[in-house]
Amino acid sequence: MDSLKEDLKKQIIEQLNLEDLTVADIADDALLFNDQGLGLDSIDALELIVLLEKYHGIQLTNPEEGKEAFRSIDTMAEYIRKRKAA
Amino acid sequence: MSVITAYCRLTEDVCAVNGEVKLRRNVALEDSWFKQIYRHFDFSYPKFYKMDKLSQAGFLASELLRKINPGIMGYGDDEIALLFANRSSSAETDQRFKDSYTSNSAPSPSTFVYTLPNIVIGEIAIRNKWYGENMFAVLPKFAPDFYKNYAQILTSSDSKAVLCGWLEVTAGNTDVFLFTVEEKEGGTEFSEENLFRLLETAATH
């Protein structure tokens, strides 16, 4: 089990008040902004930017950059690893 | 004649529709009071969880009114006006937003969007796809003449029905009263006396 991905799921549930969801409900490759996935919206995307800064110390100033990074849990984890390695 | 066709009351521990208690708060449950109502009536609108308390209260009460008075869905989508007021504006959420950047340093955008009292009207409009007039006033106390006066203005222009609301939700105080006003023959006349009476009695039966 990838602990970064598990942490991300917990942080997303907490940050976005997704009270009726549990970590088990979120698949690593589910599309976060798709209605078949989590159905997040533009404000949630901004919360994810806050989340990156708050828990991972990563600043994302260009919302466009977030679009790719926030596709799924997989892409988010990849983005965080890349930024931290840089 | 303008009549009050349905009304819903939420207080700290009672949820009543048309004067009839539908649910009492169960303090033994971990769920918040509004979440208890949401679950009890099997509502399914995931956005509910992201709303602030003011919007949650407005959502619940308007959904309950729709249930008891489905007739209001028969109007054109721009024929229902939303006329809301309260005393404390969005104070509860304002403070949560303030806390988000005093304690965490990062202001929370999803909290910020609820730091306006009229967002609840927006949420109800989004939910029902209503494009009619909407207004929010901040008043010292529940003022029947405000609703009476403004509803008259609204129905004398393009609105055929008005969903009115007094929506005061702060820490330790829930005082929510939503009612629909329509043009009909017979029923509870839309008068200041009746509004006071319904507000007082709605939650005590």
Next chain:
Amino acid sequence: MGVCITGIGVVSAIGMSVEENLSALREGKSGIGPLQYLQGTKASLAGEVKASNEDLRKSLNVGTEYVSRTSLLGLQAAREAWGDNKRSGVIRTGIISATSVGGMDRSEVFYKDYLSQNSPDYQVLTTHDSGSTTERIAAELGISGYINTLSTACSSGANAIMLGARLILQGTLDRVLVGGSDALSRFTIDGFRSLMIYDEQWCRPFDESRAGLNLGEGAGFLLLEGEKSLQLTGNRPICNVSGWANAADAYHQTASSPDGKGATLAIENAIRRAGIGLNEVSYVNAHGTGTKNNDHSESVALRNVFGDHIPPFSSTKAFTGHTLAAAGAIEAVFSVLAIQHHLIYPNLNYQDSIAETGLVPATLLETGAEVNAVLSNSFGFGGNNSSLVFTRYE
């Protein structure tokens, strides 16, 4: 006769009075710059009123320190609009004022003291209430017939004017002072920055490269009178407020719909209410905040209503910044001035049209224009969209 405007007052980043605002508009001089008075925000640019709270208290002769900046700005503009009108036992007079932050500018200072237990002064909190500005102005001018405070985000000021006009036509009031006031605060600046729609450069309404808004502060007030009041006061009408409409966008808490549905409804209904033809609208004072979302949606709405014959339009927010609940009232004053002085204002900082819509705003000041009817748009969070139409008094 309809509803007449007989007095106007305004304070904004471009001036402390109608006259100062008018000359800055003529000169194309923006009031947006680095913050001088508000401390502790990260915003590099904002439309701050060029006076400290102490300056304002002194010039307004307000003794108490327990007064918010929102109230001081409101008082400044309300006094100017009221002029030397007298209270009256016969003329039923009301006041409707709009605000979105209320006394937040003072509360956030209090809150810091409170959290650090640095002897917080609880009396400051009496200035927090949204209604405190309205009450203060009402008390000072002796207005007691009807007192109301509206809070519908960035359309609040326009909604106050709309409600005032309707109360006169309904026969509830004979005259009413309407407007709005909002001060800058860390609360709103941080909020808009968290939404990533705050431009750290100068805002560029309707430009392809626009990247957000700059907040501003200020107040605008207008004195509206009906026939009976005019007979008693003998005031000379400056122009009429003859059209108004409000519609919900029903799309998103804060974002405007891509098809501009609510805005389209508001514009159409306001022009219909004014009883004029689409081709009679001489100028549109747009909401034009400079955010990607608003300017696109508003452009679509203008296209929906006017087709290929969109009247000259501009946003004056690159002058004042976005003054939130005051915007509708300040821009109403600008609209009245456009009619009065035959002006069309330039949309500052514009270079290239928005690719999807291709609308080109007025970029140069036009003087001597035939301006007989002005449409003013104000679109707020919550999808609360309002439009007003002002027409020349005949």
